[in-house]
Amino acid sequence: MKTTNKSCGCSCSTTKNLYNFEVMAQGGKPVKLDKFKGEVVLVVNTASKCGFTSQYTDLEALYKKYHDKGFEILDLPCNQFGGQSPESDAETTQFCQLNYGTEFPQMKKCEVNGAGELPLYTWLKAQQGFKGFDEGHPLSKILDTKLRETDADYDKKSDIKWNFTKFLINRQGDVVARFEPTADMAKVEEAIVELL
Numbered sequence: 053m054k055t056t057n058k059s060c061g062c063s064c065s066t067t068k069n070l071y072n073f074e075v076m077a078q079g080g081k082p083v084k085l086d087k088f089k090g091e092v093v094l095v096v097n098t099a100s101k102c103g104f105t106s107q108y109t110d111l112e113a114l115y116k117k118y119h120d121k122g123f124e125i126l127d128l129p130c131n132q133f134g135g136q137s138p139e140s141d142a143e144t145t146q147f148c149q150l151n152y153g154t155e156f157p158q159m160k161k162c163e164v165n166g167a168g169e170l171p172l173y174t175w176l177k178a179q180q181g182f183k184g185f186d187e188g189h190p191l192s193k194i195l196d197t198k199l200r201e202t203d204a205d206y207d208k209k210s211d212i213k214w215n216f217t218k219f220l221i222n223r224q225g226d227v228v229a230r231f232e233p234t235a236d237m238a239k240v241e242e243a244i245v246e247l248l
Contacts, residue, residue: 068175069225070085070088070093070095070172070221070225070226070227071084071085071086071089071225072085072086072175073085073170073171073172074172075126075128075159075160075162075170076159076160076162077157077159077160078141078145078158078160080160083159085126088126088225089225090122090223091122091123091223092122092123092124092220092221092222092223092244092247092248093123093124093125093126093220093221094111094114094123094124094126094219094220094240094244095126095128095172095176095218096111096125096126096127096128096216096217096218096219097128097130097162097164097173097212097215097216097217098128098129098130098137098158098215098216099129099131099133099136099137099215099216100129100139100144100148101136101137101138102133102134102137102214102216103191104216104233105136105215105216107216107233107237108148108152108154109152110237111125111127111156112152112153112154112155112156114237114241114244115154115156116155118244118245118248119156121248122223122248123244123248124156125156126159127157127159128159128161128162128164128170129141129144129159129162130161130163130215132165132166132212133215136215137161137215141160141161144158144161145158164212165211165212173212176219176230177211177212179219179226179227180210180219180229180230181209181210182207182209182210182213183230183232184207185213185232186232186234186235189234189236191233192234195214195233195234199213213232213233214232214233215233216233217230217231217232217233218230218231218233218235218240219231220240220243220244220247222247223247228243228247229243231243
């Protein structure tokens, strides 16, 4: 039975998972996420001019290493954090392919917070809230200071804090982990391997 969910505005079953949502491909065609049924998926909001953009190297390495075992990356460029993804969709893809050799598909640029956020992100954030930046990363303190300047209680909200926040989805379509951009990519890989 399908019902309209007021929190995300989508028409989805009462037991929601990744497969109840869709995103837009770069050309504007809807991509139903049930196409990922049975696969492990990493959902990540990206940007081309960010201090974390070099993570594209790690993401592509993960994709090449595990794609044949049922691993997918859902790349959703976003320009909401410091205007760090200003290019067109096509220019962003070209940049990533030329500089990082990315082969995983990139979706249409989207919003992950606020009134215009994708219903997918409303659901993701409800499943896994913010638990803090990773200690020891050189950018953790900088991000904390920057975010606290505009919202003293930013850390008590589930909003996406910055580019390259990652959500890990298991083969049943459920969110099992959230990784902030400061997370050690080796830990992200360990979590992926556990699900494959």
